[in-house]
Amino acid sequence: MTHTAPEAASVAATGTVRSTCPYCGVGCGVVAKPDGTVAGDINHPANLGRLCSKGSALAETLKNDDRLTQPLIDGRAAEWGQALDLVAQRFRATIAEHGPDSVAFYVSGQCLTEDYYVANKLMKGFIGSGNIDTNSRLCMASSVAGHNRAFGADVVPGTYEDLELADLVVLVGSNSAWCHPVLHQRLLAAKAKRPLRIVAIDPRRTATCEDADLHLALRPGTDVALFNGLLAHLADQDALDHGWMAAHTEGAEAALAAASAGAAQTAEITGLDPADLARFYAWFAGTPRVVTVYSQGVNQSSVGTDKVNAIINCHLATGRIGKPGCGPFSITGQPNAMGGREVGGLANQLAAHMRFDQPEALDRVRRFWRAPNLATKPGLKAVEMFDAVLDGRIKALWIIATNPADSLPRAARVREALRACPFVVVSDCWPNDTTALADVVLPAAGWGERDGTVTNSERVISRQRPFRLPPGEARADWRVLASVAQRMGWKDAFSWSNSAAVFREHAALSGFEKGGTRPFDISGLAMLTDGQYDALAPVRWPVRWAGDAGGRLFGQGGFATPNGRGRLVPTPFRPPATRTDEAYPLVLNTGRIRDQWHTMTRTGRVPRLLAHTGEPRAAVSPTDAARLGLTDGDLVRIESVHASTVVRATIDAGQRVGELFLPMHWTDEFCSAGPAGRLVSAALDPISGQPELKLTAVRAQAVPTAWRGLLLHAQGVRPQGVGYWSRVPLGNGHAFELVGSEPLPEGAAMSPFVEGLLQPPAGAEWLQLTDAGRGTLRVAILVDGRLESCLFLATGPAAQLPSREVVAALLGERVQDEARPSLLSGRPPAGVKAGGRTVCACFSVGLVTIQDAIVARRLTTPEEIGACLKAGTNCGSCVPELKEILRDVALSA
Structure with missing residues (x-):
């Protein structure tokens, strides 16, 4: 085992290490303790010691059993030097033959800022192409575009404290109770102490709506009409701050005209009760301190940028921005989506929030990097990038810390593109559906092993510190990128000795020339020594000098536009690009659930995080379920123009009629249903390039259930010959839920079917119990007297399967003779009671x-x-x- 990275030497052998959680954009602080546990950091300003279920389980994600630990070339182990030489040679040759736009990087909000900075500098500065984009394109690109249009820069004006100071908090397209739970708990704690109203705006009745004073279940894609109606109402009620607007904004007349044009149809367009609309509008108009929090339900839309600006317009028009308890607030989905935006990780951005359409910015970055080949135009955005891979325009692709084979829209098309690409490199911690399609796989250092910084949703920069060594030969992404850059001929520009040196360069660029005039400026951190960087406490930008700590922005104007004025942007309502029709009459919405993260490469390995929701069930309204002939737990086939899948249905009274919800997390590794992304259309916002992940036209039909089954196995087998299965890990093996739409085999055909499920080793002992009257078959496989696997099948409508948790407790244990009958019965041993789901x-x-x-x-x-x-x-x-x-x-x- 070798560890060549200098950071390995800084890993603390004893004592606690303060770091940050690698999940959502709240940016919680964590403390890794010497006993291997992970707890919330009571001194971190984001969470003050709280952690969500995922953060609480971080210690359980640190097992190295299935980590990538050495480079692979065409699936075979290779030396680092060999792999790096190959990557550099293939990228150099491709550029020489086809030009710089024939190569691309696709990176991730999981990257640290230092990783992001090096990747962006290499692609835009020295390769000379804008073709670097990030999976944050799927998450926050519409917020970036809306901020730039309104503020002149990508800036979140407020802080988390504003949610606690507000008298009205409006949550738009944000299931914060599940997706940002620590921040949601801060909000509820404030609500418990004083009068504070919460309005939840979401087509679904989510867990967040349970805490709201008013839930507006609007028609999907109609947020612009809702906020245009609000702006028109504010004008009609003389609730605008005309003095503030006159001093600090422009564009009000055009924005108000666009809003007023359709205001009379707001209830009709949104599908909302006029009385509920009136209540919301009155609350907003009559409450001086209002924060509007928005997330993926706003951004993941073909009209996402207009949604963002329609929200911001209402705050600019009332002066409710940059003041305590006031402002529009974009909450990011990933831990470092903000950091990626700071360094130019999006294809249409330069580094340090500078832009391609600013000639002086191009000149400034070119001179700072000493990069005469600097890209001068934006590159391809995520969905466009993979289209270019498929049609041959991009011939070499490097994917870092993300799994687009599952997460991008039209996932089957993405996989086709990766198979067609002449050269694919993937840097990751675990094997997944994307690494399986790579020519070169590079093992990456993961959370707890990396050294760098992240920026959360309130602009707070925090350190992620290593507290353990990377497994095998895994390396930090920035170091791997720098090594390739050096091999491509740019040694001097990529010769940092550690991550602190990368950060210093990033900080210096943020204030290079015109320092203090751009909102994103952390040049006050550019002179940190290595020791000061190691000890860096959480700090909010801008940090223009040593000791500076940024607060709220724009409360007194001072926007980043040429004239310093915030812009109200006209947002006439236009329907979303995706429409239902007779062939595809339903709307499919995709999103997160409480305890899982992205494509489950990390959280899917923790048994307790799959104990609440263990399979990707489609939520269906009772009305639609009755029409389709579905009961809870039945199979349902969902089809779009791109693909189809079969999942189980959950009858959910919180669903609007005509709409379905499907979790985004499951992949082929965990379920026969595969990724929800393969169903999703690729309709894009024309400004931000963000895909519409919340609205895909689909149709659905019930799939008959002939039998159900429960398989528990000590090994990670994949069931054979089953119509539907899902897998959850156990501490001692795996549990599979099985459902068949065709009758079970009969007679001699049953034995090979059962063997295909159990896959018993030679010489195993079989125990079997068949009850034809009750329609049940139960089989247990023992190896040396220990329970290797067991299978329970039920065909009758009244037949019951045993409790998974009871039987799972026996997996791998020695089964005494007297316990064998209870094993096949599925009943718990005497004195043991199941705790339930x-x-x-x-x-x-x-x-x-x-x-x-x-x-x-x-x-x-x-x-x-x-x-x-x-x-x-x-x-x-x-x-x-x-x-x-x-x-x-x-x-x-």
Whole structure:
């Protein structure tokens, strides 16, 4: 095992290490302790010690069992020098023959700022192409475009504290209770202390809506009409701040004209009750301190940029920006989406928030980098980039820390593009569907092993510090990129000794010339010594001099536009690009669930994070379920023009009629349904290039269920000959839910079918119980007396499968003779009671345990449940479900 990176020497052998969580854009601080546990950092300003279920389980993601640990060339192990030489040679040859735009990088919000900076400098500065884009294109590109149009720069004006100071918080397209739970808990804590209203604007009734004073379940894609109507109402009620607008803005007349033109049709367009509209508008108009928080429901749209500007218009027109408890607030989806935007990780940006359409900026970056070949025009955005890969315009592609074979729209088309590309390099920590299509795979250092910085949604820069060595030969991404750049002939420009040196250069560029006049300026950190960088405490930009700490921006004007004025942008309502029709009459919405992250390469390996939701169920309204003939748990086929999939259905009263919701996380590794991305259309916002992930036209039909099954196996097998399966990891093996739409084989054909599922080793002992009357088959496989696997099949409508958790506890254990009957019966051993489906992932508290405690101790509130069982006392994201359980128990009493 070798570790050539100098950062390895800085890994603390003892003591605690302060770092940041690698998940969402809240940017929580964590403390890695000597005993291997990870806890929230009570001194970090973002979370003050709280962590969500995913952050609480970080220590459980640090196993190296299936990590990539050495370079692979065509699937075979290789030396680092050999791999780096090959990457440099193939990129150099491709550029020489086809020009710089024939190569591309696709990077990620999982990258540290230092990784991002080096990648951007290499592609835009020295290769000379704009073809570097990031998976943040799928997440925050519309916010970037909207900020640039309104503010002249990509700036989030406010801070998290504003949510606690506001008297009205409007959550738009943001299921913060599940997607940003720590920030959501800060909001609820403030609401508990003083009058504070919450309005949730979302087509679905999510967990967040349970905490809201008003839920506006608007028609998908109609946010612009809603906020145009608000702006027109503010004007009609003389609730605009005319003095502030006159001093600090421009474009109000045109924006107001566009808003007023369709205001009378707002209720009709949005599908909202006029009384609810009037209540929301009155609250906004009559509340001086308002924060509007928006996330993916706004951004992931073919009209996303207009949505952003329609929201910002209402704040600019009332002067509710940059002041305590006021402002539009974009919450990012990834831990370093903001850092990537700072260094120019998006194809249409230069470094340090400078832009291609500014000749002076091009000259400034060219001189700072000493890069005569600097790209002078934007490159291809994510979806366009993979189209260019497929049609042969891009012939060499380097993918870093992301899994586009699953996450991009039209995932099957992306996989086709990767297969067709002459040369594909992937840097990652784990094998996935993208690494499987690479010519060269480079093992990357992961969370807990990397050294650098990230920037969260409130502009706070925090350190990510290593506290363990990378496994095998894994290396930091910035170092690998620099090594390739040196081999391509640019040694002097890429000769940093450590990540601190990369950060110093990034900071210096942010203030190079015109320092202090651009909002993004961290030049006050450019002179940090290595020791000061190691010790850097969280700090919010701008940081224009040593000791500076940025606060709210634009409260007194001073926008980054040429004349210093914020722009109200006309946003006439236009329907989203995707429309339903007779062939595809339903709307499919995709998004996150509570305990999973992206394509599950990390969280999917933690058993308790799959205990709450273990498969990708499609949420269907009761009306649509009745029309389709679906009951809860049935199979449903969902088809778009791009692909089809079969998943199980969940009947959800929070779904609007005519709409479905499908989680984005599952891949071929975890479920036969595959990635939801293969269904999604590639309709793009014409300004931001962000794809429409919340609105795809689909059709659905029930798939008959002939039988159901439960397979538990000590090994990670893949079931054969099954119509539908999903897999969750266990501490001692794997559990598979099985559903068949065709009848089980009969007679002699049954044995090979069962063997295909169990895949028993030679010489294994079989135990089998068949009950034809009840329509059940139960098989257990023992190896040397220990339970290797077991299979339960049920064909009758009333047949029941045993509790997964009870049987799983026996997997790998020696089975005594007297225990064999109970094993095949699926009943728990004497004295053991199943806790039921997990509700609280932080503390692994199950539904049955909660129900029993409510009845036995007469609990009436989530707080009482927390005091008794700890459920809901960490991240709080299960609290809405605890409220539902309390209601259900009360109704059944």
